[in-house]
Amino acid sequence: MTAPAASTVLVDETDPAYPAATRPHTSSVTQHPARVAVITSAADLTVALEAVAELEHSTGRRLRVVPQASGHGAGAPVDEGTVIFDTSALTKVSIDPDARVAVVGAGVTWSDVNAAAEKHGLLGLAGSSPSVAVSGYTFGGGIGWMTRRNGLASSSLRAVHYVDGSGQQRTARDDADEELDREAIWAFRGAGGVGIAHTLEFDLVPAPNLHAGALLWPVDALPELVEAWAAALPELGASVSSSLSVLHVPPLPTFPAELRGRPALHLAIADPDGPEGARPLLDALSAVAQPLLNTWGPTDAAGLARIHLDPPVATPAIGDARWLGASTPGIAEALFSEALADDAAVVMVEVRHLAGAPLSRRGGAVVDPPGDFIFHAVGSLDLFPRERIDATFARLRSVWSAVDAGTTPGSWIEGAAGVPNALPPAHLERAIAAAQAVDPLHRLQRSRLLG
Numbered sequence: 001m002t003a004p005a006a007s008t009v010l011v012d013e014t015d016p017a018y019p020a021a022t023r024p025h026t027s028s029v030t031q032h033p034a035r036v037a038v039i040t041s042a043a044d045l046t047v048a049l050e051a052v053a054e055l056e057h058s059t060g061r062r063l064r065v066v067p068q069a070s071g072h073g074a075g076a077p078v079d080e081g082t083v084i085f086d087t088s089a090l091t092k093v094s095i096d097p098d099a100r101v102a103v104v105g106a107g108v109t110w111s112d113v114n115a116a117a118e119k120h121g122l123l124g125l126a127g128s129s130p131s132v133a134v135s136g137y138t139f140g141g142g143i144g145w146m147t148r149r150n151g152l153a154s155s156s157l158r159a160v161h162y163v164d165g166s167g168q169q170r171t172a173r174d175d176a177d178e179e180l181d182r183e184a185i186w187a188f189r190g191a192g193g194v195g196i197a198h199t200l201e202f203d204l205v206p207a208p209n210l211h212a213g214a215l216l217w218p219v220d221a222l223p224e225l226v227e228a229w230a231a232a233l234p235e236l237g238a239s240v241s242s243s244l245s246v247l248h249v250p251p252l253p254t255f256p257a258e259l260r261g262r263p264a265l266h267l268a269i270a271d272p273d274g275p276e277g278a279r280p281l282l283d284a285l286s287a288v289a290q291p292l293l294n295t296w297g298p299t300d301a302a303g304l305a306r307i308h309l310d311p312p313v314a315t316p317a318i319g320d321a322r323w324l325g326a327s328t329p330g331i332a333e334a335l336f337s338e339a340l341a342d343d344a345a346v347v348m349v350e351v352r353h354l355a356g357a358p359l360s361r362r363g364g365a366v367v368d369p370p371g372d373f374i375f376h377a378v379g380s381l382d383l384f385p386r387e388r389i390d391a392t393f394a395r396l397r398s399v400w401s402a403v404d405a406g407t408t409p410g411s412w413i414e415g416a417a418g419v420p421n422a423l424p425p426a427h428l429e430r431a432i433a434a435a436q437a438v439d440p441l442h443r444l445q446r447s448r449l450l451g
């Protein structure tokens, strides 16, 4: 069969598929690629790569290929020198409940995976937002609400079916015949990935008694609440994951009137094994002050995906983040105070608790949390100029640097073009070598994690 002409595979801005593919969820950058390829099958990837080569030949212009599912990870420049491969139509989900394995298309969102998995009492290791796609999330490490019980999503990744830079169909797995594919699965587990994936295979975990919730307090009692949180953390059950943040509450009717448009202290907390493990923390905080919003209770995957109160619509977010060490509770109040300063230009400053996560039984670039906590801050270009957001990040950095664990959670820097220090030097070198082996001609624009 002859491949379709480039013009039928790659569309330009006059085609309705173009605006749909170039409106990333993280809208702090605008995307204007030369063409868009709408990928609906594994074979489409090979055909579309051939079409890009044909277009390069006919125009004499070099083009780089950017895979994109949801655009939550947008930030690297996507301009006239690029072609977006829109993988958002790769949404097939197949669950093997006995083996506890999901086989899914690379464009599928976590909400679709977990809606299918929970019918069997199982869940994938999703993060805070239902609309994040499995690919970029898992390839960036994947830190979610079951990390303290089950580890990072990267450690659950069994295999990735992908194409290399020349369009050849390949499978990355630990027992692959070729070293290139064994190195590729290592890089797919936390170094942002190499090649272009069309199908992922990963482990699911049981969630026999899922409890989760969002709790909000006014910030008046912040010092006492943070003190109680720090004291109760060691008492938490091993399957409880949580985050504490200062959140500027949107002025929406879904929030208590007293908190709308104001900063609040926000606890997001989840346990797939029932209510007992979280009790020491919830009791300690309630003894200080009753929350004005409390959704804690039995829930489903959709409820779990609401506890972090992530924006459901595209947002021009700018983020900063860092892995932090065990002494983080000691600086939490100072971090939150910076977030409450009159000139602070952030919508959220969070501390995610991940201490005690089990070590991965699989190898990969980032398969174990490199710190006990994560610091994460987000500003919005809708509300603040970039310089003010950066100045706030700098003030926050001067606080968290005292407990720095040394690397950055690479996919948590919303809107960034590149992320230095996402990998330790030896891992960065190995990931770059894997990417080079998969794509010697550098046709694919590699994840920003790889610099």
Ligand SMILES: Cc1cc2nc3c(=O)[nH]c(=O)nc-3n(C[C@H](O)[C@H](O)[C@H](O)COP(=O)(O)OP(=O)(O)OC[C@H]3O[C@@H](n4cnc5c(N)ncnc54)[C@H](O)[C@@H]3O)c2cc1C
Pocket: 025, 026, 067, 068, 069, 070, 071, 072, 073, 074, 087, 106, 126, 127, 128, 129, 131, 132, 133, 134, 135, 136, 137, 138, 139, 140, 141, 142, 143, 144, 192, 193, 194, 195, 196, 197, 198, 310, 311, 411, 412, 414, 446, 447, 448
């Ligand atoms: C609101 C929000 C909430 C978030 N919550 C969490 C969280 O709880 N935990 C967490 O760990 N992260 C979280 N993130 C970060 C998120 O994991 C990253 O933004 C991730 O890159 C999103 O993956 P995606 O595929 O949806 O995004 P995309 O922007 O579509 O892709 C991001 C990158 O992934 C790679 N990629 C995507 N598809 C493919 C493919 N088919 N083949 C090869 N490479 C591919 C590419 O390098 C691409 O640039 C959140 C982000 C946002 C905006």
